Amino acid sequence: MEQQKRYGHFDDQHREYVITDPQTPWPWINYLGNEDFFSLISNTAGGYSFYKDAKFRRITRYRYNNVPMDNGGRYFYIKDGDTVWNPGWKPCKTPLDFYECRHGMSYTRITGKKNGVEASVLFFVPLKKWCEVQKLTLKNESNEVKNLKLFSFEEWCLWNAATDMENFQRNFSTGEVEIEGSTIYHKTEYRERRNHYAFYHVNAPIQGFDTDRETFVGLYNEFADPQAVMEGKPRNSHAHGWSPIASHYIEVALKPGESKDFVFLLGYIENEQDEKFEAPQVINKKKAHALIAELDTTEKVDKAFAELCALWDNLLNIYKVRTGNDKLDRMVNIWNQYQCMVTFNFSRSASFFESGVGRGMGFRDSNQDLVGFVHQIPPRARQRIIDIASTQFPDGGCYHQYQPLTKRGNNDIGGGFNDDPCWLIFGTVAYIKETGDFSILDEMVPFDNQPGTEVTLFEHLKISMNHVINNLGPHLLPLIGRADWNDCLNLNCFSWDPNESFQTTENVSEGTKAESLMIAGLFVVTGKDYVALCRKLGKDDEAERMQKAVDAMIAAVKKDGWDGEWYLRAYDFYGRKIGSNENDEAKIFIESQGWCTMAEIGAEDGMVAKSLDSCKKYLECEHGMVLNNPAFSKYIYEYGEISSYPEGYKENAGIFCHNNPWVIIGETLAGRGNDAWSHYAKILPSYVEEKYQTLHKVEPYVNCQMVAGKDAFKPGEGKNSWLTGTAAWMWYTVSEFILGIKPDYDGIRIDPCLPETATDYTVSRKFREAEYEITIHPNGSQKGVKSIVLDGKPVDGTVIPYSAGKHVVDVTM
Numbered sequence: 001m002e003q004q005k006r007y008g009h010f011d012d013q014h015r016e017y018v019i020t021d022p023q024t025p026w027p028w029i030n031y032l033g034n035e036d037f038f039s040l041i042s043n044t045a046g047g048y049s050f051y052k053d054a055k056f057r058r059i060t061r062y063r064y065n066n067v068p069m070d071n072g073g074r075y076f077y078i079k080d081g082d083t084v085w086n087p088g089w090k091p092c093k094t095p096l097d098f099y100e101c102r103h104g105m106s107y108t109r110i111t112g113k114k115n116g117v118e119a120s121v122l123f124f125v126p127l128k129k130w131c132e133v134q135k136l137t138l139k140n141e142s143n144e145v146k147n148l149k150l151f152s153f154e155e156w157c158l159w160n161a162a163t164d165m166e167n168f169q170r171n172f173s174t175g176e177v178e179i180e181g182s183t184i185y186h187k188t189e190y191r192e193r194r195n196h197y198a199f200y201h202v203n204a205p206i207q208g209f210d211t212d213r214e215t216f217v218g219l220y221n222e223f224a225d226p227q228a229v230m231e232g233k234p235r236n237s238h239a240h241g242w243s244p245i246a247s248h249y250i251e252v253a254l255k256p257g258e259s260k261d262f263v264f265l266l267g268y269i270e271n272e273q274d275e276k277f278e279a280p281q282v283i284n285k286k287k288a289h290a291l292i293a294e295l296d297t298t299e300k301v302d303k304a305f306a307e308l309c310a311l312w313d314n315l316l317n318i319y320k321v322r323t324g325n326d327k328l329d330r331m332v333n334i335w336n337q338y339q340c341m342v343t344f345n346f347s348r349s350a351s352f353f354e355s356g357v358g359r360g361m362g363f364r365d366s367n368q369d370l371v372g373f374v375h376q377i378p379p380r381a382r383q384r385i386i387d388i389a390s391t392q393f394p395d396g397g398c399y400h401q402y403q404p405l406t407k408r409g410n411n412d413i414g415g416g417f418n419d420d421p422c423w424l425i426f427g428t429v430a431y432i433k434e435t436g437d438f439s440i441l442d443e444m445v446p447f448d449n450q451p452g453t454e455v456t457l458f459e460h461l462k463i464s465m466n467h468v469i470n471n472l473g474p475h476l477l478p479l480i481g482r483a484d485w486n487d488c489l490n491l492n493c494f495s496w497d498p499n500e501s502f503q504t505t506e507n508v509s510e511g512t513k514a515e516s517l518m519i520a521g522l523f524v525v526t527g528k529d530y531v532a533l534c535r536k537l538g539k540d541d542e543a544e545r546m547q548k549a550v551d552a553m554i555a556a557v558k559k560d561g562w563d564g565e566w567y568l569r570a571y572d573f574y575g576r577k578i579g580s581n582e583n584d585e586a587k588i589f590i591e592s593q594g595w596c597t598m599a600e601i602g603a604e605d606g607m608v609a610k611s612l613d614s615c616k617k618y619l620e621c622e623h624g625m626v627l628n629n630p631a632f633s634k635y636i637y638e639y640g641e642i643s644s645y646p647e648g649y650k651e652n653a654g655i656f657c658h659n660n661p662w663v664i665i666g667e668t669l670a671g672r673g674n675d676a677w678s679h680y681a682k683i684l685p686s687y688v689e690e691k692y693q694t695l696h697k698v699e700p701y702v703n704c705q706m707v708a709g710k711d712a713f714k715p716g717e718g719k720n721s722w723l724t725g726t727a728a729w730m731w732y733t734v735s736e737f738i739l740g741i742k743p744d745y746d747g748i749r750i751d752p753c754l755p756e757t758a759t760d761y762t763v764s765r766k767f768r769e770a771e772y773e774i775t776i777h778p779n780g781s782q783k784g785v786k787s788i789v790l791d792g793k794p795v796d797g798t799v800i801p802y803s804a805g806k807h808v809v810d811v812t813m
């Protein structure tokens with residue numbers, strides 16, 4: 001194997017990934033902010049900020065897919081004599097004497113050194129505050145006095161990130177700013193309907209500023225050589241239209257050994273309609289002043305940072321494992337949980353692959369994300385469930401996405417994805433099992449956000465199940481609708497028009513026979529959960545009704561969903577098989593293997609074992625399991641988007657990491673710990689990090705949505721990092737099914753499934769008002785708990801009954 005260049009390493013003690021070369025194979029980013037105010041930041045300080053919604057409240061501008069890549073960000077220019085440099089190397093790209101970027105839990109610290117000066121910037125969003133802090137520390141490590149000229153830089157986005165990129169006939173005339181002391185205010189459109197403005201402040205006197213981009217940069221210059229900076233002279237420009245920016249100019253004298261801190265603050269403010277102005281056309285700055293006052297000293301900033309770190313200490317103390325395998329422990333204890341929080345916050349909206357304008361919160365995505373997050377902050381998961389359910393229609397169908405700002409269903413995307421409703425059960429059950437809070441089921445939740453239509457959340461779950469039952473096809477399998485989990489299996493969409501999006505184009509639903517085996521498996525898994533929930537609630541009639549539907553689905557799968565060695569994937573519009581040995585290409589698909597093995601359909605007849613073996617035989621490769629095999633080599637118009645992708649990419653035989661865990665869980669349920677582990681380790685970032693930093697290309701500390709599959713030009717190359725259901729599924733898989741610590745209604749179920757080589761390990765798990773210290777002795781066994789001792793007393797079965805307080809649990813397999 002070719003030796004791969006390394007760009008960084010894990011620092012587990014600080015929970016950081018340390019990047020030591022700014023020229024990573026792709027920008028390696030981090031996320032700041034936990035609730036309302038968010039930022040994306042790359043290892044060279046590129047990226048942008050927004051409030052709640054990356055489309056409608058974009059605060060700073062960013063240029064996607066630009067040249068150079070990763071263009072736009074918060075840049076500090078340091079002019080030291082004739083040398084101009086940035087702590088994060090970009091945009092000047094002046095060679096640095098030292099560079100380091102530490103991405104941590106909701107913060108990033110970038111340090112550069114040049115000619116005896118160290119510049120270190122700590123970026124974070126303080127808890128419950130609508131701002132990004134940039135604490136810059138300049139230190140003179142040389143023996144001479146340094147007279148530095150410091151320029152800050154942010155470029156404002158005109159709020160709506162979509163129109164900001166297209167409507168220039170308007171945009172170039174609307175921009176407005178105000179300057180007051182060391183604060184630059186961005187107030188475009190505040191004069192009319194907007195009730196919000198932004199500001200960029202520094203807690204030191206400034207000797208100049210700029211707010212007009214072309215004046216500062218120069219029309220024929222670039223971010224790499226803004227003319228004001230190169231000449232060391234701010235222009236004190238006041239933007240009227242065109243492109244407003246914010247740049248402070250500060251002269252900094254440092255004696256040998258001396259260091260100075262500057263707190264820069266990028267803030268967002270909303271005012272009530274009747275309190276918008278303090279004088280005609282002058283914005284009311286009261287709230288901005290108050291926010292600035294909360295963070296105007298190093299001490300205050302350090303305290304806010306300590307609070308943020310304490311939050312992460314608490315969050316990551318809820319589930320902690322010690323196995324002695326660093327690569328496993330760091331993913332379970334740090335990065336996987338961190339990525340789960342990020343995906344919960346963003347769904348699929350804003351990353352370096354998602355522009356933040358195309359997609360809101362996905363119905364299925366958010367339900368899955370919350371399964372990775374619910375143990376961290378259950379009340380937020382609770383709210384999310386209500387928000388999601390509120391976008392449902394009375395027949396159980398739902399909007400595929402909704403906007404975080406308005407929480408309303410997105411009409412452009414619409415609905416009709418027939419797997420969507422099932423995920424509401426998946427998310428809600430996970431929430432109740434974690435918290436024991438059954439009261440959520442009594443919450444009154446509207447349809448399509450219409451006041452007056454409220455029914456209980458339980459009723460929403462019921463109609464979700466019914467939606468599947470009411471939409472069965474000729475084989476009594478679920479009709480697929482627009483698509484199931486695989487957005488690109490568009491069996492009712494027939495398109496020869498390249499101007500149509502497969503995702504939104506008109507579907508033919510009249511006369512369709514297109515059925516999904518993936519939804520069948522999903523229905524059985526969530527149906528069993530629903531039945532158990534009904535029993536728990538004493539709704540026995542409803543439990544029985546649904547059990548019958550589940551049994552019928554199992555029978556239908558066994559009868560018409562089995563291909564001999566694996567589960568079929570689907571039937572097409574005309575009722576022909578997809579994912580069958582009879583097909584020329586794409587004979588086997590992963591999704592139905594995952595869901596039908598998780599549902600254990602036909603386990604007694606050997607179907608599960610055969611399906612899992614087929615995954616190994618036909619789907620597995622060095623980098624994980626591909627989605628289908630063989631890849632489609634040509635466009636099949638009856639199938640929609642799936643075959644539009646070149647072989648080995650995305651939904652056409654890419655390693656779609658999201659669905660690998662489904663098969664892995666299938667393996668664990670079947671007790672095949674060695675196989676489960678080997679599939680898992682293949683897509684576990686820390687293992688990939690060790691071997692393939694260059695090939696993998698994207699961040700080595702998080703999962704990406706897709707790794708190019710075996711049929712691709714470059715197998716193993718990752719894409720679409722961060723915002724993927726993979727995060728939650730990796731978490732669910734390892735925490736509950738491999739390490740085997742599974743929240744249940746009445747306690748914690750212990751049922752690990754491990755490779756034979758596993759040694760003793762301990763999980764500390766906070767659960768409701770209890771804290772468990774659980775030690776597992778695998779004794780070379782892959783599955784099967786022999787005995788559990790709770791606080792010195794043997795327990796019957798595999799569930800430790802819940803009781804508040806501290807407990808010690810000893811498990812022998």
Ligand code: BGC
Pocket residue numbers: 487488503641650651
């Ligand atoms: C992608 C899918 C995605 C869908 C909706 C497709 O082009 O391949 O992964 O979910 O678009 O945005």
Ligand code: NOJ
Pocket residue numbers: 348362364365484485486487488651
């Ligand atoms: C990405 C989408 O966000 C997710 O909902 C979907 O299931 C996968 N793509 C597979 O198509």
